[in-house]
Each structure stands twice: as structure tokens, then as C-alpha cells.
Amino acid sequence: MKYNYHTHSQYCDGKSNMEEMVIKAIELGYTQLGFSSHAPLPFYTHWAIKPEKLTNYFTEINYLQTKYQHKIKLVKGLEIDYLPHHPKRFSEFIKLGELDYSIGAIHFVDNFPNGEAFDIAGKPHLFHQGLKEIFNNDTKKFVERYFELIYQLIEQKPTIVAHIDFIKNQNQHQKLFNENNNWYRALMEKALKSIKTNNVILEINTRGFYKSRTTDFYPSERFFPIIKKLDIPVIISSDAHHITELNAGVNKAKNLVEDYKLNLLSGI
Numbered sequence: 001m002k003y004n005y006h007t008h009s010q011y012c013d014g015k016s017n018m019e020e021m022v023i024k025a026i027e028l029g030y031t032q033l034g035f036s037s038h039a040p041l042p043f044y045t046h047w048a049i050k051p052e053k054l055t056n057y058f059t060e061i062n063y064l065q066t067k068y069q070h071k072i073k074l075v076k077g078l079e080i081d082y083l084p085h086h087p088k089r090f091s092e093f094i095k096l097g098e099l100d101y102s103i104g105a106i107h108f109v110d111n112f113p114n115g116e117a118f119d120i121a122g123k124p125h126l127f128h129q130g131l132k133e134i135f136n137n138d139t140k141k142f143v144e145r146y147f148e149l150i151y152q153l154i155e156q157k158p159t160i161v162a163h164i165d166f167i168k169n170q171n172q173h174q175k176l177f178n179e180n181n182n183w184y185r186a187l188m189e190k191a192l193k194s195i196k197t198n199n200v201i202l203e204i205n206t207r208g209f210y211k212s213r214t215t216d217f218y219p220s221e222r223f224f225p226i227i228k229k230l231d232i233p234v235i236i237s238s239d240a241h242h243i244t245e246l247n248a249g250v251n252k253a254k255n256l257v258e259d260y261k262l263n264l265l266s267g268i
């Protein structure tokens with residue numbers, strides 16, 4: 001692949017700085033690299049850009065764009081969490097940073113009784129605490145709520161929707177739900193149809209796979225026939241948090257995308 005639009009850096013929870021990412025991308029022969037640090041949140045997390053660092057983030061991208069303009073096209077983005085009580089987050093960040101693109105994501109599903117946001121990518125014991133305290137251990141109710149938020153996110157029309165079935169992160173060995181169940185397939189199919197009608201790009205995200213959190217990409221291969229049938233435009237991204245992850249899992253994803261003859265974009 002000659003691009004990657006889903007990358008993190010030391011501005012959020014990435015381990016490499018942006019210039020290191022640029023140098024590595026050039027070495028790999030990329031023609032485009034996108035920066036998509038986690039947009040600041042209205043509450044504390046260790047993984048999002050601190051609000052006071054946001055201006056520096058935009059300024060550094062502008063600086064690198066000029067410095068490397070003859071070697072690579074650098075594009076400015078953010079991975080923005082959809083929060084139902086802050087519906088204007090997308091338009092505000094896009095305007096503020098004059099973003100080239102946005103990646104829309106769901107990492108939170110509602111709040112604990114004490115008001116704290118429920119981060120579904122948290123440690124297993126915290127995840128199970130949320131499932132119990134917020135959803136009374138009703139897994140189906142939790143999954144349905146996740147997809148409700150996914151549908152609302154897609155209606156915000158981000159350029160790209162991130163790791164659409166991120167929810168399976170906590171579903172190793174299909175202990176919580178079975179992706180082949182009709183009700184789960186229907187939720188996924190509705191999300192994919194909405195992606196198509198809202199003209200959003202679907203990413204084939206390799207991170208869960210190369211971090212061994214999932215056995216498959218986001219989205220799972222079992223949904224590729226629907227993606228093909230709906231002719232949804234896709235890109236491949238590695239959600240890299242370090243220079244060594246820029247191409248991680250990408251060749252395997254590319255082969256799979258070619259096997260299913262998906263509509264793979266050459267850029268955004």
C-alpha cells in the first residue's frame with residue numbers, strides 16, 4: 001500500500017513522533033501519510049490529545065507538510081470520538097484544524113453510574129464491570145447500544161469510519177456473542193448499508209489482528225461479501241502507534257481485499 005491515513009503519535013498514545021512517522025513512510029515508499037491522533041475529549045483519558053496541545057499538533061503538521069512537500073503528501077486529520085451529548089464535535093474540530101479528513105470512532109458506550117465514561121477498550125475487568133453496572137450483563141443490549149452509536153456516528157459523515165466492529169475486541173473465542181448470529185449480522189448489515197448511503201469510507205483496520213486482540217481484521221472477513229455487494233469504498237489502515245506498525249498486517253489485508261474484489265481506493 002502507498003498510504004496510511006490512520007496513525008497516532010506522541011501527541012496522543014502513539015510511541016513515535018510525527019517526523020519519525022514521516023521518515024519511515026517515505027522509506028516504505030508511501031505517497032501519502034495521514035495523521036489521526038485522538039481528538040481531545042471533555043473528560044480525562046490517557047490516550048487523547050490534551051486540549052492545550054491541540055494547536056501544536058496542527059502547527060507541527062503544517063510545518064512537516066512544507067518540509068517534506070517534495071517527498072510525500074501529508075494530510076491532516078483527527079480520530080474523533082462520537083459522543084451523543086456533544087453532537088457538534090465533528091464540525092467543530094474540522095473547522096478548528098482545517099482538517100483534510102476525519103476518522104469517526106466509538107470507544108465509549110455510555111457511562112458508569114458514577115458518571116465516568118465506559119471505555120470499551122479498557123482492561124477486561126473494567127469492561128466486565130461496565131457490562132454489569134450499565135447493561136446488567138445483558139450482552140445483546142450492550143451490542144445493540146454500541147451499534148446505535150455507530151449509526152449515529154455514520155450520520156455525522158466522517159470521511160472514514162474507524163474499526164467498525166471494535167466491539168469484538170472483548171469477544172475473544174466468541175465468549176460474549178457469536179458473530180454468525182442473525183441478530184448480530186443484521187446490526188452489522190444495517191451499519192454497512194448506512195455507510196454506503198452516507199458516502200463514508202470503510203477502513204479495513206489491521207490493528208486488532210497484529211496486536212492479537214482479534215483473530216480477524218475490523219471488520220471481520222465474514223462481512224466482506226456484504227461490503228462487496230454494497231460496493232462500499234474501502235481503504236486499508238494499520239492504526240499505527242509506532243513506526244514499526246505502519247505496514248503491520250497490511251499485505252494480508254490487501255490480499256484479502258483483492259480476493260473479495262472490494263472497491264479499494266487509491267487514496268482519499
Ligand SMILES: [Zn+2]
Pocket residue numbers: 079105107162163
Ligand atoms: Zn480507535
Ligand SMILES: [Zn+2]
Pocket residue numbers: 006008079239
Ligand atoms: Zn486509532
